[in-house]
Amino acid sequence: MRVRHKPWAKGKIEQYPQYIVANPEQNKGKWHEIFEKNQPLHIEVGTGKGQFITEMARANPTINYMGIEIYDSVIVIALDLLIEADLPNLKLMHVNANELAKYFTKNDVDQMYLNFSDPWPKARHERRRLMYKDFLKLYEDIMVNGGEIHFKTDNQGLFEYSLMSFSEYGLLLKYISLDFHKSDYEGNIMTEYEEKFSEKGNRIYRCEVKFQN
Secondary structure, eight states, X not given: OOOOOOTTHHHHHHHOTTTBOSSGGXXXXXXXXXXXXXXXXXXXXXXXXXXXXXXHHHHOTTSEEEEEOSOHHHHHHHHHHHHHHOOTTEEEEOOOGGGHHHHOOTTSEEXXXXXXXXXXXXXXXXXXXXXXXXXXXXXXXHEEEEEEEEEEESOHHHHHHXXXXXXXXXXXXXXXXXXXXXXXXXSOOOOHHHHHHHHTTOOOEEEEXXXXX
């Protein structure tokens, strides 16, 4: 993803600690304390401009949501959505997915969303894919027993790799769609990329997997 640099983004992030969590490592093991209600926590890794996570939080007030994004020039767009929506069950984190263990511990996270993640198509970059076994171990270490990952992409190669990686790790494949927008699934909330790709006629792939622990 090409990101246009916004030199003012860092300053804006610092102005809104009530929406973009400052010093997130201090909340490890007690994330429920920063939300209005003690509810299950779902996180989106790579939240982008925030459309998906904002609409999920709006549609599901009995779940707390956290959008995680590394690029400051992107998360400020999600911040604008959150400021406008002012949802009590949604926060953002400006951190790297590689460092999730610094901010979460076992049983902190109930469910995770990976939407249109960077495919890193070159073999030498396999370790950077968010579905690589090392990332799956990281997710397992911060999730509740039986926690789920919901994954969407328009990249067939990444989807095939992900199914293989999930299976080899021992996750239970609960749901698979090779053409999601032609399925009978109800209540889908689209990301910005999903809208763009589907308008072009691209097939959307989706799966739900569950840790068996």
